[in-house]
Every structure is written in structure tokens, then in C-alpha cells.
Amino acid sequence: xxxxxxxxxxxxxxxxxxxxxxxxxxxxxxxxxxxxxxxxxxxxxxxxxxxxxxxxxxxxxxxxxxxxxxxxxxxxxxxxxxxxxxxxxxxxxxxxxxxxxxxxxxxxxxxxxxxxxxxxxxxxxxxxxxxxxxxxxxxxxxxxxxxxxxxxxxxxxxxxxxxxxxxxxxxxxxxxxxxxxxxxxxxxxxxx
Amino acid sequence: xxxxxxxxxxxxxxxxxxxxxxxxxxxxxxxxxxxxxxxxxxxxxxxxxxxxxxxxxxxxxxxxxxxxxxxxxxxxxxxxxxxxxxxxxxxxxxxxxxxxxxxxxxxxxxxxxxxxxxxxxxxxxxxxxxxxxxxxxxxxxxxxxxxxxxxxxxxxxxxxxxxxxxxxxxxxxxxxxxxxxxxxxxxxxxxx
Amino acid sequence: xxxxxxxxxxxxxxxxxxxxxxxxxxxxxxxxxxxxxxxxxxxxxxxxxxxxxxxxxxxxxxxxxxxxxxxxxxxxxxxxxxxxxxxxxxxxxxxxxxxxxxxxxxxxxxxxxxxxxxxxxxxxxxxxxxxxxxxxxxxxxxxxxxxxxxxxxxxxxxxxxxxxxxxxxxxxxxxxxxxxxxxxxxxxxxxx
Amino acid sequence: xxxxxxxxxxxxxxxxxxxxxxxxxxxxxxxxxxxxxxxxxxxxxxxxxxxxxxxxxxxxxxxxxxxxxxxxxxxxxxxxxxxxxxxxxxxxxxxxxxxxxxxxxxxxxxxxxxxxxxxxxxxxxxxxxxxxxxxxxxxxxxxxxxxxxxxxxxxxxxxxxxxxxxxxxxxxxxxxxxxxxxxxxxxxxxxx
Numbered sequence: 001x002x003x004x005x006x007x008x009x010x011x012x013x014x015x016x017x018x019x020x021x022x023x024x025x026x027x028x029x030x031x032x033x034x035x036x037x038x039x040x041x042x043x044x045x046x047x048x049x050x051x052x053x054x055x056x057x058x059x060x061x062x063x064x065x066x067x068x069x070x071x072x073x074x075x076x077x078x079x080x081x082x083x084x085x086x087x088x089x090x091x092x093x094x095x096x097x098x099x100x101x102x103x104x105x106x107x108x109x110x111x112x113x114x115x116x117x118x119x120x121x122x123x124x125x126x127x128x129x130x131x132x133x134x135x136x137x138x139x140x141x142x143x144x145x146x147x148x149x150x151x152x153x154x155x156x157x158x159x160x161x162x163x164x165x166x167x168x169x170x171x172x173x174x175x176x177x178x179x180x181x182x183x184x185x186x187x188x189x190x191x192x
Numbered sequence: 193x194x195x196x197x198x199x200x201x202x203x204x205x206x207x208x209x210x211x212x213x214x215x216x217x218x219x220x221x222x223x224x225x226x227x228x229x230x231x232x233x234x235x236x237x238x239x240x241x242x243x244x245x246x247x248x249x250x251x252x253x254x255x256x257x258x259x260x261x262x263x264x265x266x267x268x269x270x271x272x273x274x275x276x277x278x279x280x281x282x283x284x285x286x287x288x289x290x291x292x293x294x295x296x297x298x299x300x301x302x303x304x305x306x307x308x309x310x311x312x313x314x315x316x317x318x319x320x321x322x323x324x325x326x327x328x329x330x331x332x333x334x335x336x337x338x339x340x341x342x343x344x345x346x347x348x349x350x351x352x353x354x355x356x357x358x359x360x361x362x363x364x365x366x367x368x369x370x371x372x373x374x375x376x377x378x379x380x381x382x383x384x
Numbered sequence: 385x386x387x388x389x390x391x392x393x394x395x396x397x398x399x400x401x402x403x404x405x406x407x408x409x410x411x412x413x414x415x416x417x418x419x420x421x422x423x424x425x426x427x428x429x430x431x432x433x434x435x436x437x438x439x440x441x442x443x444x445x446x447x448x449x450x451x452x453x454x455x456x457x458x459x460x461x462x463x464x465x466x467x468x469x470x471x472x473x474x475x476x477x478x479x480x481x482x483x484x485x486x487x488x489x490x491x492x493x494x495x496x497x498x499x500x501x502x503x504x505x506x507x508x509x510x511x512x513x514x515x516x517x518x519x520x521x522x523x524x525x526x527x528x529x530x531x532x533x534x535x536x537x538x539x540x541x542x543x544x545x546x547x548x549x550x551x552x553x554x555x556x557x558x559x560x561x562x563x564x565x566x567x568x569x570x571x572x573x574x575x576x
Numbered sequence: 577x578x579x580x581x582x583x584x585x586x587x588x589x590x591x592x593x594x595x596x597x598x599x600x601x602x603x604x605x606x607x608x609x610x611x612x613x614x615x616x617x618x619x620x621x622x623x624x625x626x627x628x629x630x631x632x633x634x635x636x637x638x639x640x641x642x643x644x645x646x647x648x649x650x651x652x653x654x655x656x657x658x659x660x661x662x663x664x665x666x667x668x669x670x671x672x673x674x675x676x677x678x679x680x681x682x683x684x685x686x687x688x689x690x691x692x693x694x695x696x697x698x699x700x701x702x703x704x705x706x707x708x709x710x711x712x713x714x715x716x717x718x719x720x721x722x723x724x725x726x727x728x729x730x731x732x733x734x735x736x737x738x739x740x741x742x743x744x745x746x747x748x749x750x751x752x753x754x755x756x757x758x759x760x761x762x763x764x765x766x767x768x
Contacts, residue, residue, distance in 0.1 A: 006222075007220060007222055007225060007364055008364075008367070009360070009363045009364040009366070009367035009368075010217075010220065010225070010360040010361060010363060010364040011217045011220065012363075013356075013359070013360035013363045013364075014213050014214070014216050014217040014356070014360055015214070015217065017213050017356055017360075018210045018211075018213040018214035019210075021206055021209050021210040021213065022206070022207070022210035024206050025202075025203045025206040025207060028199060028202065028203065030198075030199055033199060033202070047767065049767070051384040052255065052380075052381065052384060053252045053255055053256075056248040056249075056251055056252045057248075057252075059248055059654045060245045060248045060249075060351070062654050062655055063244065063245055063654050063655065064245075066654075066655045066657060067345075067346075072655050073655060074653075074654045074655060075765075075767045075768070076460070076768060077650075077653050077654060077655070078635040078638050078639050078642075078650045078653060079638055079639065079642045079648050079649055079650060079653070079655070080765050080767075081642060081763045081764075081765060082762065082763055082764055082765055082766050083765075083766065083767055089767075098384070099487070100384055100484055100487070100488075103483070103484070103487070104484075104767045104768075107766065107767055108767060111766075146372075149372070149373040150363070150366060150367065150372065150373065151363045151366075152359075152363070153259075153362070153363075153366065153373040153376045153377075154259075154373060154376060154377065154380060156359050156362075159252070160355060160356055160359060163352060163355060164205075164206070164209055164352055167205070167344075167348055167352060168201070168202040168205035168206055168209075169202060170345070170348075171201045171202060171204075171205045171342070171343045171344070171345075172199055172201040172202040172205075174201070174342060174343075174345065175200070175201035175342065176201075180338075180341070180342065181341040181342065181345040181346060184345045184346060185345075185346065186658065187657045187658055188244075188346060188657075188658055189244065189651075189656050189657060189658055189659075190658050190659065190683065190687075191623065191625070191651045191656075191659055191665075191680045191683055191684060192243040192244060192290070192292055192651070192652060192680075239575065241575070251462045254462050254463055255462050255463065258462075258463045258465060264463050265463060266461075266462045266463060267573075267575045267576070268576060268652070269458075269461050269462060269463070270443045270446050270447050270450075270458045270461060271446055271447065271450045271456050271457060271458060271461070271463070272573050272575075273450060273571045273572075273573060274570065274571055274572055274573055274574050275573075275574065275575055281575075291679070292676055292679070292680075295675070295676070295679070296575045296576075296676075299574065299575055300575060303574075378466065379465045379466055380465075380466055381459075381464050381465060381466055381467075382466050382467065382491065382495075383431065383433070383459045383464075383467055383473075383488045383491055383492060384459070384460060384488075390606075391604060391606055391609060391748055392748075392751070393744070393747040393748040393750070393751035393752075394601075394604065394609070394744040394745060394747060394748040395601045395604065396747075397740075397743070397744035397747045397748075398597055398598070398600050398601040398740070398744055399598070399601065401597050401740055401744075402594045402595075402597040402598035403594075405590050405593050405594040405597065406590070406591070406594035408590050409586075409587045409590040409591065412583060412586065412587065414582075414583055417583060417586070435768040436639065436764075436765065436768060437636045437639055437640075440632040440633075440635050440636045441632075441636075443632050444629045444632045444633075444735070447628065447629055448629075448729075451729075451730075482768070484768055530756075533756070533757040534747070534750060534751065534756065534757065535747045536743075536747070537643075537746070537747075537750065537757040537760045537761075538643075538757060538760060538761065538764065540743055540746075543636070544739060544740055544743060547736060547739060548589075548590070548593055548736055551589070551728075551732050551736060552585070552586040552589035552590055552593075553586060554729070554732075555585040555586060555588075555589045555726070555727045555728070555729075556583055556584075556585040556586040556589075558585070558726060558727075558729065559584070559585035559726065560585075564722075564725070564726065565725040565726065565729040565730060568729045568730060569729075569730065572628075572730060573628065576627040576628060576674070576676055
């Protein structure tokens with residue numbers, strides 16, 4: 001690749017992410033988040049689901065839920081049991097249309113599990129079948145021009161924002177449950 | 193958990209992440225990044241490595257490297273072959289001391305592979321054995337008080353910052369190689 | 385559990401597996417296997433797919449295909465690219481009806497990739513859309529009584545037989561390509 | 577590859593596996609298995625560990641332990657918590673020398689967890705630090721000639737035998753606990 005160029009794309013990228021995250025705090029849907037917290041504590045187990053890079057965001061969140069003391073499973077991992085009526089499924093999909101994610105969520109819905117979706121599309125198939133929808137803004141439509149796609153290809157902006165949003169949710173849970181870093185550390189894997 | 197509280201931790205979390213990312217652009221080590229780009233293009237294959245949540249960040253980056261057209265593998269996944277002298281290992285570890293990551297990197301070093309570390313500790317064991325060190329600032333030391341640990345428990349800030357930094361690196365590579373979102377999409381998995 | 389009992393189930397289990405494997409060699413469909421070998425060598429990349437324990441069998445086979453020198457990917461893993469017309473998908477499913485496996489295979493078929501199914505049901509949905517069907521006998525129907533289900537619950541017998549069959553396929557490929565254990569070892573991961 | 581050959585390696589492979597499994601039942605160490613069963617029921621959680629193809633065998637066994645009702649985790653997966661003194665670690669390694677497996681098992685031993693090893697080498701490093709050693713015979717030494725390595729390259733015979741042995745252990749647990757296939761099915765994941 002061309003070397004010795006000023007690192008302009010990286011700098012621009014960070015400026016835009018910083019601004020995007022700062023704006024995010026004005027779009028917080030307090031009512032949906034309250035209902036999410038209530039459901040988290042009323043569910044027997046929490047199942048987390050995502051494909052591709054959203055799947056890594058899902059797993060990073062699942063790991064923290066475990067550190068917080070929840071009974072949590074990742075759909076598709078080895079020790080994940082049958083989901084039950086009293087369980088919650090958290091599906092992460094920017095478009096809300098990823099076919100495997102939609103079809104798995106539909107199965108969980110039929111069983112009667114609570115469905116929570118983290119998506120950027122409120123009118124997506126996934127959002128429509130969900131009990132709780134947590135909107136995370138991805139690529140802004142008005143700026144969906146070449147230059148934005150060039151910096152945030154595919155689901156990049158959604159994935160980053162979802163990861164930050166969910167880590168903020170972890171911080172909020174810690175505050176409300178008066179949990180300290182030490183409480184999480186005691187559950188953190190040491191065989192790795 | 194206590195419900196109906198104002199969502200203060202989440203809001204504070206976003207403010208601090210936004211500020212942290214904005215500051216990040218002043219700490220870019222252009223020389224290290226140039227050397228990293230040069231090595232990327234001179235390596236036959238790229239191996240990516242991380243434990244826990246840093247492992248998810250590593251995989252999210254590996255997926256984009258594949259989309260960019262690189263030959264890339266995740267250490268520990270099924271189809272990952274024997275690493276060779278002409279290959280590069282990218283290890284991600286906030287502390288630079290995760291024992292399995294250090295010991296695997298040492299093996300790769302013995303073989304003669306190029307070692308790149310993404311870490312927040314320049315004087316860590318991992319950084320010391322690396323050819324290229326990409327510093328990603330995690331929790332600021334001066335603020336390592338209760339309130340910061342409460343918002344960013346364990347490696348949270350490093351993991352988020354590393355994910356954003358590496359996605360910025362992807363944007364920079366796209367700019368230099370004149371790759372478009374469409375080029376990445378053509379390599380994006382559709383069986384999922 | 386009740387201790388100090390004679391270990392009768394384990395012994396009986398081994399006897400039946402041994403007999404089952406011995407019978408297996410009389411059911412080898414040479415023509416299907418020849419066509420499979422031909423397709424393997426004519427495909428650009430090989431994609432491997434399975435759910436649950438069949439997914440582990442799929443990955444164990446994928447790892448050996450890599451050791452044998454094929455370009456191989458596991459559907460759902462990090463570095464797996466978009467499947468193409470010139471590629472082959474190997475789906476492993478005892479029932480041939482696992483919904484996600486069927487729907488992913490259908491997508492691959494639409495693209496024009498070659499579909500190979502390893503299953504115990506020749507008239508399953510998966511077998512019907514496949515170019516090549518490799519039948520691996522699971523639980524015999526006539527013996528589908530309590531005592532057999534007690535020893536081989538769920539897909540156990542299919543999974544074991546598929547793993548053995550596919551490792552036998554590896555041995556056959558080695559013989560035909562005159563590859564030695566050393567050739568495989570040279571590709572075996574050492575970072576683990 | 578050369579086509580149209582008689583499928584002799586595959587047939588020979590099945591004959592030898594069948595014979596190997598049949599012999600296996602004469603080598604069952606009843607006392608070690610009794611102690612293993614006792615420890616399984618006295619452990620709070622069970623952690624399972626393996627690298628490469630032995631890792632897939634480990635996961636296949638972990639999945640069945642979950643189906644049987646045990647609290648079980650795979651080392652390295654997302655929701656795996658910190659191992660405790662009252663937990664058991666089951667490590668699977670043919671050679672008993674895989675470095676990451678040995679070093680992780682040593683960490684677990686320091687914590688005071690019970691260590692169980694499934695290996696073919698009674699005098700290996702891993703076996704020596706273990707509380708219970710379950711020997712699974714791999715490639716017979718006397719036959720370690722070209723022709724055997726040609727059919728069972730690398731750890732093939734150990735991996736197959738370990739998978740069969742552990743599925744036999746599942747059958748034995750079902751018999752002793754009077755569990756039926758239906759009991760397992762009720763815990764089997766349906767979101768996949």
C-alpha cells in the first residue's frame with residue numbers, strides 16, 4: 001500500500017466515532033432500558049445471539065453478564081442448554097434482518113421466551129417480533145455517502161456503538177447493584 | 193436492581209468514552225503504524241491472537257483483514273495452519289502479561305515470525321519481545337480511582353479503545369489501497 | 385450415582401460400537417466416494433458445516449483437510465469468506481433436517497456451489513438438495529428400542545460413526561495422494 | 577488424486593478401528609472410573625479442556641455432561657467463570673504434554689481443583705499432576721510403523737478412541753442414574 005501518507009483516515013475515523021458516541025447520550029431510550037433491566041432480573045437465564053462481528057459484540061456482553069452474576073449462555077456454544085419460557089434472548093443485529101438471527105429468535109418467541117433486540121432499525125423483522133427494542137444508531141442515513149462508507153464499511157459503526165452502549169449498560173447495572181470491579185474480578189476466568 | 197433511577201452511569205460512560213476517543217487521535221504513533229502497514233503487506237499470512245474480550249476484538253479485526261483481502265487466521269480456530277517465518281502474529285493484550293498470550297507469542301518469535309503487539313503497556317513482557325508495539329491507552333493511571341473502575345471494570349476501556357483503533361486502521365488501509373465498501377462486501381460471508 | 389456397580393454399560397457400548405464399525409465397511413458406497421474425491425480436488429475451497437456435536441465432527445474433519453493441503457473453512461468461524469460457485473459445501477447432519485443446516489445449504493446451492501451431505505437419512509431434505517450424499521448409518525431402526533437409546537442417546541451413534549468414517553476418508557486420501565504423516569505434521573498448528 | 581482405485585485404506589481403517597475398540601473393553605480401569613464418577617458428583621462445576629481435535633472431543637463430552645444435568649464449562653468459551661477449589665478440570669491430551677494444556681492444568685491444581693486427565697501416556701507431565709488418570713490407548717507402540725501412521729496420522733487413533741470411551745462413560749452414567757434419552761433431550765439446545 002502507499003506508505004508515508006499522513007494518517008488522515010484514522011484521525012478522521014476517531015473524530016467521527018467520538019462525536020457519534022457523544023451524540024448517543026441524547027438518544028437514550030430510558031423507558032426501554034428500564035424495561036430491559038427489569039426483564040434481566042426476572043429471567044431465569046439469558047441467551048445471547050449475534051452473527052459475524054455482531055456475534056463478537058454479543059459474546060463480549062455475555063462475558064460481562066456472567067461477571068455480573070447472571071446465568072448466561074451464547075447461542076451456538078457448547079454448554080448452552082434448551083431455552084425455556086422463563087428465559088430471555090438478546091439478539092444483536094444492525095439490520096435486524098440477518099436470516100439465521102431472525103429464524104432463531106422466532107423459535108425462541110414460539111417457546112414464550114422474552115425477546116430483546118439490539119438493532120439500528122426499529123421497523124426491522126427482528127424489532128417487530130421483540131418484546132424490547134434497544135436502538136443503537138449506526139451509519140446516519142443523511143451521510144450515507146461514499147466518504148462515510150469508506151470510513152465505516154458494512155456494519156462497523158453499529159458494531160462499535162453496540163459494544164460501547166452495552167458496556168455502558170454494564171456500568172449502569174454495576175451502579176444500581178452497587179457492584180465493584182472486585183466483584184466482577186472474582187468471577188473472571190483465570191484459566192485462559 | 194433499583195429501578196426508575198436516572199440513567200446516570202450510562203450517560204457518564206458515554207461522555208468519558210467520547211472524550212477518550214477524541215484524545216486518542218493525539219497519541220497516534222505514526223512511525224509504528226507505518227511499520228505495521230509495511231509488515232502487513234510483506235507477511236505471507238497474518239495470525240491474530242487474544243484471550244477473553246481481547247480475543248473478540250482480535251477476531252473482529254481478523255474478519256476485517258479477511259474482507260480487505262489478507263490471508264489471515266485466528267490462533268485456536270479450526271483451519272489455522274502452522275505459523276511460518278514469513279508470517280506475522282498480532283497479539284492483543286491490555287496488560288501485555290496474559291500468560292498464554294505471552295507464551296504463544298514467544299513460540300512464534302522462536303520460529304522467526306514478526307510479532308506485533310496491541311497493548312496499553314509499553315514495558316510489558318509482550319511489548320518487549322515484539323517487533324512492533326501499537327500502544328492503545330486504557331484506564332488512565334491518574335484517574336485509577338473507584339469511580340473510573342466502577343464505569344470501566346477490568347479491561348473494558350482497553351478493549352473498546354483497541355476495537356475502535358483497529359477499525360480506524362481498517363479505514364486507513366482502505367484509503368491507502370483505494371478499496372471501497374463494495375470490495376469488502378464481496379468477501380463478506382453470506383452463510384451465517 | 386450408584387457406585388461400585390460392574391461397568392456393564394460401558395463394556396456393552398464398546399462391543400456395539402466395534403460391531404457397528406465392522407459392519408460399516410460392507411456399506412461403503414464406492415461410487416459416491418469416488419465422486420466426492422473428484423469434487424474435492426475440483427473445488428476451489430471447501431466449506432464445512434454442522435450443528436451441535438455434528439459441528440465438532442465437521443471441525444475435526446476440516447482440520448484434517450487443512451493438514452492434507454486443502455483450502456478449507458468452517459461456516460461461522462472468523463476468517464470464513466463468501467462462498468463461491470466453484471466451492472464445495474460439506475454439511476453434516478444425522479437427520480438431514482436440522483433447520484439452520486438446511487437453510488444454509490440451500491443458500492449455497494442457490495449460489496451454485498457443490499453440496500455434499502453426510503447424513504444417515506437418504507430421503508432427508510438435506511440429502512435431496514445435495515449433489516453427493518455420503519450415507520453414514522446411525523441407530524439401526526429395527527433396534528430402536530429402549531436399550532439402544534439408553535446406550536446411544538440422541539445422535540451419538542451417527543456422530544461417532546461419521547467421525548470414524550471421515551477419518552477413514554482422510555486415510556484413503558493420504559494413500560491416493562501418497563502423503564505421509566510428516567506431510568500433515570508440517571501443516572499442523574503449533575501455536576495452541 | 578488417483579481415482580478409480582479400490583477403497584482399500586478406508587476399509588482397512590474401519591477394520592482396525594473396530595478391532596481397537598473391541599480390545600479396549602479389556603483395558604477398562606474400573607477403579608479409576610469409579611473414582612471419576614464419585615468426583616463428578618462431588619464437584620460443584622466441571623471444566624473441560626483440550627487443544628486441536630482433542631478440544632473437539634472435549635466439547636462433545638462437555639455437551640453430553642450438560643445434557644446429563646451437570647454444571648459444565650469449556651475452558652476458553654465465553655461464559656466460563658473462574659474455576660474454584662470445589663470444581664473439577666478434565667483435560668484431554670493424547671501425549672499429556674501439550675504445553676498450554678499442561679500450564680492451564682497446573683494453574684487449576686494450584687487453586688486446589690480436582691484434576692482428571694484423559695491421555696494415552698500414564699507417565700506424562702499431565703498424568704503426573706492429575707488426581708485421576710483415565711488411560712485411552714492410542715497408536716500401539718509396537719505397530720508404530722509406516723503403515724499405521726499412514727492410516728492414523730498424528731493423534732487420530734487417540735482422538736477417536738477418547739470420543740468413543742467418553743460416550744461410553746455417558747452411557748454408564750445414564751444407566752447408573754436411570755436417565756433416559758428423553759431426559760437428555762429436554763436439555764438439548766433447540767436454538768441452533
